[in-house]
Amino acid sequence: MGTDLWGTTAIVGVGETDYVRGSDRHVCDLILDAAMEAITDAGLKPADINGIIPPPGYMSAEEIAAHLGVPDVAYHVSVLMGGASPTASLQTAAMAIAGGLADNVLVCMGWNGYSALRPKPDARPTKRVMNLGPMGETVRNHYAPYGLMSAAQHYSLYLRRYVDTFGIPEDAAAAVAIACRNHAQLNSKALMRGTPLSRADYDAAPFIAEPLRKFDCCVETDCATAVVVTSLGRARDLVHPAVVYLGGAEGHPEPADEIANRANLLELGIHRAAPRAFARAGVSPHDIDVLEIYDCFTYVVLLQLEALGYAEPGGAPAFVADGNIELGGRFPLNTHGGLLSQGHCWGLNHVVEATRQLRGTADAQVTDAELALVTGYGDLGDGSVAILGRDR
Amino acid sequence: MSTYVPTPEWIVLDWHHACIAAELLCIQRCVGCGRWRHPPRRFCPACQSDQATFEPVTGGGSVLSFAVSHRSLDPGWQAHAPYATLLVELDEGPRLLAATTTPPGEIRIGQRLAVRTEALSEHFVLVWADPASHDEPASMAPRARGNA
Ligand SMILES: [Zn+2]
Numbered sequence: 001m002g003t004d005l006w007g008t009t010a011i012v013g014v015g016e017t018d019y020v021r022g023s024d025r026h027v028c029d030l031i032l033d034a035a036m037e038a039i040t041d042a043g044l045k046p047a048d049i050n051g052i053i054p055p056p057g058y059m060s061a062e063e064i065a066a067h068l069g070v071p072d073v074a075y076h077v078s079v080l081m082g083g084a085s086p087t088a089s090l091q092t093a094a095m096a097i098a099g100g101l102a103d104n105v106l107v108c109m110g111w112n113g114y115s116a117l118r119p120k121p122d123a124r125p126t127k128r129v130m131n132l133g134p135m136g137e138t139v140r141n142h143y144a145p146y147g148l149m150s151a152a153q154h155y156s157l158y159l160r161r162y163v164d165t166f167g168i169p170e171d172a173a174a175a176v177a178i179a180c181r182n183h184a185q186l187n188s189k190a191l192m193r194g195t196p197l198s199r200a201d202y203d204a205a206p207f208i209a210e211p212l213r214k215f216d217c218c219v220e221t222d223c224a225t226a227v228v229v230t231s232l233g234r235a236r237d238l239v240h241p242a243v244v245y246l247g248g249a250e251g252h253p254e255p256a257d258e259i260a261n262r263a264n265l266l267e268l269g270i271h272r273a274a275p276r277a278f279a280r281a282g283v284s285p286h287d288i289d290v291l292e293i294y295d296c297f298t299y300v301v302l303l304q305l306e307a308l309g310y311a312e313p314g315g316a317p318a319f320v321a322d323g324n325i326e327l328g329g330r331f332p333l334n335t336h337g338g339l340l341s342q343g344h345c346w347g348l349n350h351v352v353e354a355t356r357q358l359r360g361t362a363d364a365q366v367t368d369a370e371l372a373l374v375t376g377y378g379d380l381g382d383g384s385v386a387i388l389g390r391d392r
Numbered sequence: 393m394s395t396y397v398p399t400p401e402w403i404v405l406d407w408h409h410a411c412i413a414a415e416l417l418c419i420q421r422c423v424g425c426g427r428w429r430h431p432p433r434r435f436c437p438a439c440q441s442d443q444a445t446f447e448p449v450t451g452g453g454s455v456l457s458f459a460v461s462h463r464s465l466d467p468g469w470q471a472h473a474p475y476a477t478l479l480v481e482l483d484e485g486p487r488l489l490a491a492t493t494t495p496p497g498e499i500r501i502g503q504r505l506a507v508r509t510e511a512l513s514e515h516f517v518l519v520w521a522d523p524a525s526h527d528e529p530a531s532m533a534p535r536a537r538g539n540a
Pocket of ligand 1: 422423424425426427436437438439440441
């Protein structure tokens with residue numbers, strides 16, 4: 001399958017709403033706006049789409065098709081890996097296209113991440129919710145009664161172990177928070193554009209769940225994003241330069257449905273996904289020009305950088321220091337501001353940004369970017385990787 | 393502590409009922425090969441047997457990791473913030489979360505613990521763990537019987 005799949009599909013359209021705290025728009029409108037924008041951006045019509053991968057929750061593929069006016073859905077599937085879902089969806093889209101099940105696949109994400117808990121007085125109400133997938137049962141039965149409801153609290157169980165095992169200093173992740181905020185100043189859609197973050201601000205912020213302080217945590221937003229994937233052959237006839245899907249993978253910790261009984265608390269899904277993805281794409285970590293790393297929390301970025309091979313275990317704090325991950329550094333990271341400072345769209349905003357970088361049209365453009373790496377991370381440590389490249 | 397008390401089902405409910413009946417922390421044990429496992433699973437990952445019992449454990453264990461929460465969505469827990477939640481490795485091998493009366497600053501990875509259970513309903517027990525020598529503040533101490 002390998003030679004028929006990897007490098008034979010491409011991202012040809014991207015769509016993205018604003019990232020806001022409290023939208024006037026219904027969550028379905030956000031999802032459909034981003035979807036239509038991605039189709040239009042590709043120079044396609046809804047009738048050209050015949051594969052749909054919907055968000056994990058909120059809207060079904062059938063509804064999305066009906067509202068967009070997609071007449072013939074030949075393939076759909078839902079991917080339930082929390083924040084790892086959108087990036088993992090790319091491999092499923094590519095499989096459907098390479099296998100001849102679909103021609104043009106729409107991958108959507110959108111949610112009311114801010115308003116679900118804090119609706120505006122005049123907001124249009126919704127009963128639509130995310131699909132928690134495998135996480136719901138574990139949190140309900142085993143974590144919430146112990147006072148651990150939020151993702152920050154769940155992940156702090158292994159982040160504490162990380163800090164303790166390697167003697168990670170308290171300021172280890174500050175560089176990630178500040179790089180993302182600096183990049184957000186350059187991104188026209190970033191929620192935190194116009195709100196810089198100083199090191200003093202970072203240090204003064206209160207803890208949420210140790211070792212995570214306020215600015216180690218991403219910004220909850222209402223937003224939606226979408227991409228269109230097609231064959232590389234068709235992509236070369238469309239409006240934008242093709243962004244080739246060179247390789248991707250997913251991975252799950254063992255067991256995936258709970259944290260406590262893993263042989264190694266620090267071995268996450270991405271530790272299994274990363275080697276698979278690099279092998280499939282035929283590239284190595286040091287070939288990559290742009291890193292779009294799933295940044296729900298800064299420390300989770302550190303763990304992923306180590307899993308990807310950018311640093312030895314415990315070595316990520318040195319990797320992110322000294323401007324290495326800033327625009328102009330060797331490995332610019334989250335050039336749109338990331339979930340930490342652009343907004344939280346489950347990492348499909350990372351795929352959108354990587355696509356723009358490889359088209360050469362990003363707001364914070366990395367000079368001569370040819371290869372981009374995107375990660376997804378979700379649920380209780382599931383991971384996904386996508387390696388994208390400029391068409392040569 | 394917790395305002396939220398779940399109503400478990402299936403084999404998780406069987407586990408809670410076993411702990412409540414024994415008034416001790418019980419853990420699932422494979423009839424086929426004798427291995428302990430948690431959370432409850434249908435098949436033994438080592439020998440694939442689906443025959444298992446819930447047996448009392450010694451109640452000894454140690455801190456493998458812990459969370460320190462400064463904010464909680466649960467009002468019952470928020471009242472105690474910052475509070476620690478322990479990831480306990482039992483001497484029998486399985487691991488589980490436990491509430492603790494110990495202040496976060498006094499917890500260390502590797503510390504020895506004694507666990508006990510508190511029935512919060514007819515269908516749910518909460519697991520507590522503290523260093524064996526720790527004196528419990530009266531306001532937070534559950535009325536519960538310990539294993540150790
Ligand atoms: Zn067995």
